[in-house]
Amino acid sequence: MSTSRLEMRGISLAFSGFQALSRVDFTLTGGSVHALTGANGAGKSTLMAVLCGTHARYEGEISINNQLVTLREPVDAKQLGIHLVQQEVDVALIPGLSIAENIMLDHLAQPGHRFHWGKLREQARQALAQLDVTLDVRRSIDGCTLAEKQQILLARALSHHCRFLILDEPTAPLDAHESERLFAVVRRLQQQGIGVVFISHRIHELKAICDTLTVLRDGKLIESGPMADLSGEAIVEKMLGHELSDIYPPARPPHSTETLLRVEGLHDEGLLKDISLHLRKGEILGIAGLAGAGKTELCKALFGASKSRVARGELNQKAWKPRDPADSVLRGLALVPEERRKEGIFIDEPVSMNLAVSADNSFSRWSLFGHRQAWRWAEEVIARVGVRTRGPGQVLRRLSGGNQQKVAIGKWLRGNAQVLIFDEPTKGVDVKAKTDLFQLIDGLAREGKGVIYASGEFAELVGLCDRICVLWDGRIVAELEGATAREETLLYYSTGGTAS
Numbered sequence: 001m002s003t004s005r006l007e008m009r010g011i012s013l014a015f016s017g018f019q020a021l022s023r024v025d026f027t028l029t030g031g032s033v034h035a036l037t038g039a040n041g042a043g044k045s046t047l048m049a050v051l052c053g054t055h056a057r058y059e060g061e062i063s064i065n066n067q068l069v070t071l072r073e074p075v076d077a078k079q080l081g082i083h084l085v086q087q088e089v090d091v092a093l094i095p096g097l098s099i100a101e102n103i104m105l106d107h108l109a110q111p112g113h114r115f116h117w118g119k120l121r122e123q124a125r126q127a128l129a130q131l132d133v134t135l136d137v138r139r140s141i142d143g144c145t146l147a148e149k150q151q152i153l154l155a156r157a158l159s160h161h162c163r164f165l166i167l168d169e170p171t172a173p174l175d176a177h178e179s180e181r182l183f184a185v186v187r188r189l190q191q192q193g194i195g196v197v198f199i200s201h202r203i204h205e206l207k208a209i210c211d212t213l214t215v216l217r218d219g220k221l222i223e224s225g226p227m228a229d230l231s232g233e234a235i236v237e238k239m240l241g242h243e244l245s246d247i248y249p250p251a252r253p254p255h256s257t258e259t260l261l262r263v264e265g266l267h268d269e270g271l272l273k274d275i276s277l278h279l280r281k282g283e284i285l286g287i288a289g290l291a292g293a294g295k296t297e298l299c300k301a302l303f304g305a306s307k308s309r310v311a312r313g314e315l316n317q318k319a320w321k322p323r324d325p326a327d328s329v330l331r332g333l334a335l336v337p338e339e340r341r342k343e344g345i346f347i348d349e350p351v352s353m354n355l356a357v358s359a360d361n362s363f364s365r366w367s368l369f370g371h372r373q374a375w376r377w378a379e380e381v382i383a384r385v386g387v388r389t390r391g392p393g394q395v396l397r398r399l400s401g402g403n404q405q406k407v408a409i410g411k412w413l414r415g416n417a418q419v420l421i422f423d424e425p426t427k428g429v430d431v432k433a434k435t436d437l438f439q440l441i442d443g444l445a446r447e448g449k450g451v452i453y454a455s456g457e458f459a460e461l462v463g464l465c466d467r468i469c470v471l472w473d474g475r476i477v478a479e480l481e482g483a484t485a486r487e488e489t490l491l492y493y494s495t496g497g498t499a500s
């Protein structure tokens, strides 16, 4: 089997005057796993979108095995065996259809094609089997978790003749175990001679499975070569253009003993069982857990976004039970949800509008003053969270994935929230943005707010939290002091280990 070689040379692309890519070279060979990294907005997804035929107006040359090809439409790329698993999985899936239909979508879309449903499902199952995944392919896509949705997209790519596979932040929705499973799949595809592009902000992952590395910064090529030549620190430095020293904020002074929020005996209709927790003024409480442990369920239940019952509860010194999101917001409780693209933002509205609608109505919709205030507020958030955008008027869809997340987070910084719940806030954001975010959360705690921080990134919990509760199978199985907690201990409890 001869090795395929794909070359992009001098690729440039501008969006109404904004130079998203400037003369970028990128080479992908069959049987290699090529890391593509860079800060949020560096141009990674855009470069790969060119390769997938999404941007007809690119400049530069693309060749496969020294033959020039033109990629002006998605179908061009697919015919050449180039497939993409997108960063925003929901965009690529059709709600209401079954898993099987979503996997076999391109086949179904072929005109004049007659298909046999039984066979189609079987093909979908086989595509999933390549990933060691078994799902009931008749199920609707709507009930699938993010991790499942991603497997479905991967299966879709593998249902074709695939020579080059692009994975745009595939591990963002996965926990450590699921990521390991994905790595095994990637290695197998690599052995089959497929060239894989792996986009990620997690440097340790890139080091673990990629042999080659390309770093972009501000739409330009900064570095390309063997992975082994660069240390993790050197990669971060290339990404940012400067060194990054401390990711985590320095230790906070002891927080107050005043309780902001307390629940006892919380159960939801599914997973959560008998959860009791409390949060003090100025405290950051971590909720550790792997995917499926119940972190998102717990965040939603506390915010009143799902049905739950509690034996007793208090919020800001008043008796309280989670009711619904509107009631929570009124009482000073805010949630930055995990599936921000679906639940937290309006993708076709400008940044300013997205930041203005944080559910309290302190900006009047009708007055000019309100509008101007909203604009100024947006400028402030853009600076505080470091959103890479051309200004408050830019529509969210035009922002890179990581920058959309920052807007979703920024939305909650205004208003009267005393307790802020963050569900996996660092997913998909680059290392600099993570640092900014930690600082911001640390700042909230120093101001005397209470923060609940749910994450599967144990190092982050250890670096940031005062106290950490570990969730396993819908229960809190351990509680540790942040100052002395270790990642290994969190992993031990979160995989079902028990205190002996």
Ligand SMILES: Nc1ncnc2c1ncn2[C@@H]1O[C@H](COP(=O)(O)OP(=O)(O)OP(=O)(O)O)[C@@H](O)[C@H]1O
Residues within 6 Å of the ligand: 015, 018, 020, 038, 039, 040, 041, 042, 043, 044, 045, 046, 047, 087, 388, 389, 398, 399, 400, 401, 402, 403, 428, 430
């Ligand atoms: N359709 C578009 N119109 C205008 N600007 C765009 C469009 N698509 C991308 N951009 C801009 O191009 C730049 C690069 O975006 P891109 O999505 O490629 O970044 P990225 O490296 O994938 O970042 P992330 O890590 O956040 O996913 C960003 O500044 C983005 O706002």
Ligand SMILES: [Mg+2]
Residues within 6 Å of the ligand: 044, 045, 046, 087, 168, 400, 401, 402
């Ligand atoms: Mg991207």
